[in-house]
Amino acid sequence: MFTNIQEYQIxxxxxxxxxxxxxxxxxxxxxxxxxxxxxxxxxxxxAVSRAAELDEKRKSGKPTGKLHGVVVAIKDVICYKGHKxxxxxxxxxxxxxxxxxxxxxxxxxxxxxxxxxxxxxxFAMGSTNENSAYGxxxxxxDETKVPGxxxxxxxxxxxxxxxxxxxxxxTGGSVRQPADFCGIVGLKPSYGRISRYGLIxxxxxxxxxxxxxxxxxxxxxxxxxxxxxDEYDSTVSRLPVPSYSNEKENGKKFRIAYFEEAxxxxxxxxxxxxxxxxxxxxxxDEGHSVEAVQFDLLDYIVPAYYVLTTAEAxxxxxxxxxxxxxxxxxxKIENLSHFYKLNRSEGFGxxxxxxxxxxxxxxxxxxxxxxxxxxxxxxxxxVNKVNEIFKDFDALIxxxxxxxxxxxxxxxxxxxAMYIADIYTVFANLTGVPGISLPLYKHSNGMPFGLQVMxxxxxxxxxxxxxxxxxxHYKMT
Numbered sequence: 001m002f003t004n005i006q007e008y009q010i011x012x013x014x015x016x017x018x019x020x021x022x023x024x025x026x027x028x029x030x031x032x033x034x035x036x037x038x039x040x041x042x043x044x045x046x047a048v049s050r051a052a053e054l055d056e057k058r059k060s061g062k063p064t065g066k067l068h069g070v071v072v073a074i075k076d077v078i079c080y081k082g083h084k085x086x087x088x089x090x091x092x093x094x095x096x097x098x099x100x101x102x103x104x105x106x107x108x109x110x111x112x113x114x115x116x117x118x119x120x121x122x123f124a125m126g127s128t129n130e131n132s133a134y135g136x137x138x139x140x141x142d143e144t145k146v147p148g149x150x151x152x153x154x155x156x157x158x159x160x161x162x163x164x165x166x167x168x169x170x171t172g173g174s175v176r177q178p179a180d181f182c183g184i185v186g187l188k189p190s191y192g193r194i195s196r197y198g199l200i201x202x203x204x205x206x207x208x209x210x211x212x213x214x215x216x217x218x219x220x221x222x223x224x225x226x227x228x229x230d231e232y233d234s235t236v237s238r239l240p241v242p243s244y245s246n247e248k249e250n251g252k253k254f255r256i257a258y259f260e261e262a263x264x265x266x267x268x269x270x271x272x273x274x275x276x277x278x279x280x281x282x283x284x285d286e287g288h289s290v291e292a293v294q295f296d297l298l299d300y301i302v303p304a305y306y307v308l309t310t311a312e313a314x315x316x317x318x319x320x321x322x323x324x325x326x327x328x329x330x331x332k333i334e335n336l337s338h339f340y341k342l343n344r345s346e347g348f349g350x351x352x353x354x355x356x357x358x359x360x361x362x363x364x365x366x367x368x369x370x371x372x373x374x375x376x377x378x379x380x381x382x383v384n385k386v387n388e389i390f391k392d393f394d395a396l397i398x399x400x401x402x403x404x405x406x407x408x409x410x411x412x413x414x415x416x417a418m419y420i421a422d423i424y425t426v427f428a429n430l431t432g433v434p435g436i437s438l439p440l441y442k443h444s445n446g447m448p449f450g451l452q453v454m455x456x457x458x459x460x461x462x463x464x465x466x467x468x469x470x471x472x473h474y475k476m477t
Contacts, residue, residue, distance in 0.1 A: 004215050013058075019050075023113060027048075037119055037153070038152075038153040047115045054111055066110045071115050072115065073157040079099060083097055088133050103194055106226045121174075125352055127149045127174075127418050128408075129147055129152025129153065137152040148178030149178060156178075167226075170188035172305055173428075176210075176436065180448070185436065187212075191205075195233040203316070206305075221244070247464065249466070259396075269443075276399060279440070293396075300378050301426055305426040395454065401424065
């Protein structure tokens, strides 16, 4: 019904549809697809009321925002004032946000309609959406498959047509990997491009709000709206925000790098490798420069990522103690230490407990230098490498994930196999560069998979231009 934001807004302006019609359409779709478990909460009455308000605003001739009438879903780690935000965890069950995340406030300021909060892995820790207090979300293309994680519900909401765009968060691929599994576009901007104020922290030096959409233009417009400086986040960039939605692909010939070690890695599905190699050949044939770059750190990036992120998680999640807010045990307690222990053992799921314990271990006095310091050194080497690459190239291409969507339960009992599946996405988070997954391909098993593109920090314009070219000329139907 709504192909893209631009067409939808033209219909609104010409009187061929209304915000009320759009909201009711999506609410009906959400109801029809309840089994997918994409949402933790749907704001039905509020969305209908907001639609009526925006319809009246438009009819009265008042200026409208860039996202006027656009129906958006947000991941359940992003604060929305007066609404529950639980990070899909029992430890925050029933907690209501007292303020808006900056990204949410900017959506509202530009006339967007927030339709609901989306399911995810608990505290954004996971790659399948199976680590959720609400149960796992299902992949709309094949309900026996996971939608990816941690932003699985946000991906399914766009995939199944339950909203126009959605927000997720990406700490190590949590937007790009579910986009890959669900056959949609998933963007992780540069670290610091979007304010993290109001995003529940997992690993603060990695976390970034990301965007899901069906096409590049919609994602570009959303980025344009929510990016930019923010007095509430000291890590956000003060660089001006380009007009991403107006920066069209202009026939430029791109200089593109790829890691031969990644494309030929033993973990990569043979069909995925072949499809990417075919695209490399086609890009060369059409006049783009595409070259292999030596990269001998591929097998170090996942260990470095998990050492650093779990260390940060151990610190960030220490605030959830059941004293000030959140889950409080009803069991008989012996002392304060026992009270803390029960609150956290009952409130946190197994994967979150595992990562807190791992993070506490790598930060402990006897192991800090052996693990945390080494991982920081690897991160520095990766940053140096990426700076070197982008002196000579406009973009870097990689697979998004080594396989198509897993079967539900396939990797649940093997966390190491799950962690290794992040091999291609964590690079962008370790180095802070923007990355996007583009739904270009279809596997013989019927599932989609994507190509991942990265560019230098704060060059999202180049990233979106190249993405537009790839989506237009390289997408396999």
